[in-house]
Amino acid sequence: MDRDLLRQTLSYHGQSLFAQLKCEQNENPDFTAIEPDLSKASYQRNDGGGVKTLVEQFIARKADILFAPSWKNSVPVDDELEDEGEEPYAIMPPLEQFMEVSFEERRNLLYRDMERGDIVIGRINSIRDFGFFVTLICMGGGLERDIEDLEITALCPLRDVPSNGSRDDPLSYYQVNDLIRAGVKDIDRYHEKITISLQPSSVAASLVSLKLGVLSKDDLPHHYSRSLRVANDNTETYERVLEGTLGYSNPSNVEYLLRKIGISDTQPPSLMRWLQSKHFLEDDFATAIRKKQSASWALKCVRVGVDHFKSGRYVEAMNEYNKALEIDRNNVEALVARGALYANKGSLLKAITDFELALESCPTHRNAKKYLCQTLVERGGQLEEEEKLVTAEGFYRKALSLDDSFPDAKEALRKIELLIQKSLKLREETAAREAEKSKNVETSAEKLRKILKEEKRMKRRRKRSSSSSTSPSSSSDRSSSGHRKSKKKRKHRRSSGGGKCQRRVSSRDNRNVTGNEEEWYPAPPNTSASFLDQKPGVFDVSDRPEEEPDQRPSKTRNSAHSLNSSTSVSANAPDNRGRFEDDPFDLSPLRADGSKEKGIWDKASGREVNGRERETSRGRRVSQEDHIGPQEIPRSSEKDKNRRTSSSTSSEHSSKSSRNDLPSLSRISTSRRSDSGSYCSADRDNREENRGIRRSDGGDYRSPPYSSRNGKARAGGSQKKELPSNLLDLFSQIAQFEKEKCIKPQK
């Protein structure tokens, strides 16, 4: 029992309470221990209202509760300073203002209760050399009292005024009548002198967040502004102020204030002996019962589920188990039962997770352990069959780590270790053997392959550069080359070759492609047939040129076929157009980018070679060179880029669409031929539409004839296809190789 508290009560109520206490608490050892101590003092005062005896009786009876040390503050007080703006509860003016306590008493009480670290708010009334004097108007924190009319003056000495940056005299910052918030530094209770400070260190820890110094009128605390209102309005009462505040209607102000005052609402105090929280059993609380109940309900479901399981109704059993787990999320029995069901149905991994969950919440569950071991071993066996020996070994080890005496797991682990060793050995051997073998093989086959690859790369280079230089066909060529590139990116072919024999190359390239990737070969009969019909003579010519020095034959071929290609173009164009239109726009940005890049690249790489090689090329070409002078090339390529981006609807479309089609088309060399021709024409059409744009770009060196010729050339080249493709391919490759050899030195 709290002796001081009891003495305080006794001195208030007087002797009669002491008598009652002695009567009521005579069996309380706590009281009898301090009784002699208490009886020494004499209790004089004895006044009270009509219920005095009742109250005394009550105190006497409940003294063991009321004065128990544990009665006070079960919860630490949350003494945090609240943000005044929010006002979670009604902030009231000091009560003594309503009570009209006398001036003297209030002054005495203030000097008694004010402490170092409190915050006061005052108005500067005079500034001297040694500091300034402040008339206090209200308390700013720590203690809430009505002090405005008490005429208390406090001194803020110079050393407690923080210097303000550049100013030499910190006092010059302050003026008479400034509102100042300051911490109480010292109180001389006898001489009634208060010293305040503007240093933050003077403030109590709980109030540190308040800023000291000059204060604007709006920043005055709520309780002060409200007390001013009350002082000015006689009709204001405590009740009315209370009910007028925002905090009063805050629905959670009770919880907030309970926390602030430090009363526990989960273990509420009561003076009824029956309701002492300590009498309540932990088991009787809602959460505990619910937990227990859930467990038992879940168990019931599991039992039903097990019955289902035993009679083979697996679906019902699973439903019951799931229900059980819904009721009680971590029910061990349900998890084990469901795991067993999973294991039975072959979902070993699910079973394992269930068992593991069960063991997590109940690590000693015997069945869970046993089943988990068995399932792990079984799963290991499965993996073994799938030849995932190491994983299987892991499962066995896991099983053994759970139960190191589990014979199956031991056995299986032993076996698998042997097996792993064996297989490792085997693998080593085979690896060694294979290594040897591959070495031998590489010498011949690899070399050939390498050579072929080289060739192909060179071919591509040449062809690309040519396509870029002959811009009329650029879009179609670009598209096809871009296409090829995308197809064979893996092979890292880079084109930087000459553009001299572009037609030939393109045809050869087609060839090549067909030869290289055999699945491309089967050509739609209609196209090849049509070509055969149209140019029977060309076949022979175009067959040989590979071996011959390049340009001449192809030239003738070109001129010969120009008509044909244009006709085919006209026939095919509508179809292609339709495709273009169908081509959704969403694909375009990517594609356009790709083609653009490629085009630029082609240009750049092809430039030098072109420049050099063009000298040997035909007149037409030369005449073109006037347009595409070396000095002009950067610009033109730039322009080209511009054009491509700007006229993306036309040429980009075509390239796009051709690319789009290519996956299927490229596989079919013949069809491709005709298609490429049609692209050119389509392209041309588009170009015609966009001519304005291109002209403005300048240097419209792409003349239609070229494109048509190009298409024709291709058509011609593709006719070679009639030869056994492998053979043809070989020929062409060899020719290419030789050509490259010639070209390279030139570079």
Add this chain to the structure above:
Amino acid sequence: MQSVSRVVSPGSVQSVSRVVSPGSVQSVSRVVSPGSMQSVSRVVSPGSMQSVSRVVSPGSMQSVSRVVSPGSMQSVSRVVSPVSMQSVSSGGKRTGDTETDSSREMKTHFRVCRFIMETGVKLGMRSVPVATACVLYHRFFQCVSVSLYEPYLVAMSCIYLAGKVEEQHLRTRDIINVCHRYFHQSSDPLNCDTEFWELRDSVVQCELLVLRQLNFHVSLQHPHKYLLHYLLSVKSLVNRHAWSRTPVAETSWALLRDCYHGNMCVRHAPQHIAIATLYLALHSYGVELPVGQREWWQVLCEDVAKEHIDTIISDLLHLYDMEAKWT
């Protein structure tokens, strides 16, 4: 007969008659007759309130009486079971001793409220919902006689309803579990079977009954927030060290919670109750406040007089007497 007319005051009879059919008012007057239980079923049965009649119909009474089954009778010695009500009411009628009757009722309410509070703690309810539950309970039995309805069932429904009113969600399952455990100490929790569902139905139906009986006026003003604000105001009047040494806040809060054992919470204004509990707490520790032109309690509430405070305090202290007598 007298006791009934006291419990069911003329005004409340009207409200009852509004809910129940006019004919039932007559049967109310017969409640206290020896065959009161039969008349109970007649009170609500005439078809006026189907749902309610299910609550109080013989079937539901069984489920209720299962809550207050013989097992619980031992722990809660004088729980009002249908059987005991009959003998009580007939005895009361014979002797005509209204004093015993009213004190018996008070005792019942005291016990039931204590039950509400204990349940509230075990359910983790805050103080305000518990207070709401008690007030709902008291107001319900201001309108009807305790002999008509099973008070514990009403209490359970009041708890459930209070959780809704004060926006602290409570699950019926928890309420039933805790109450079941209260009556059958150290028994296993209920199974998910018909008994549980019957109880749950009874609680939910009875909640409707309470709502109708109170004319759906269930939002209440409580003294709690007044008391807390008063405490803050008074605290700043006292020296802070003296305050931290003296458990005035705890005591006044405990007194406030305890006062719901009786129906004083219905009879007095919330401000008055708050002041009275604070007054008693301050007096218990001999805390003296500065004296001004007006007393502190006068300032806190304009219309409170010393007599009010004294009445409330004596009512409150009477509850502790009852506790001493009846525990």
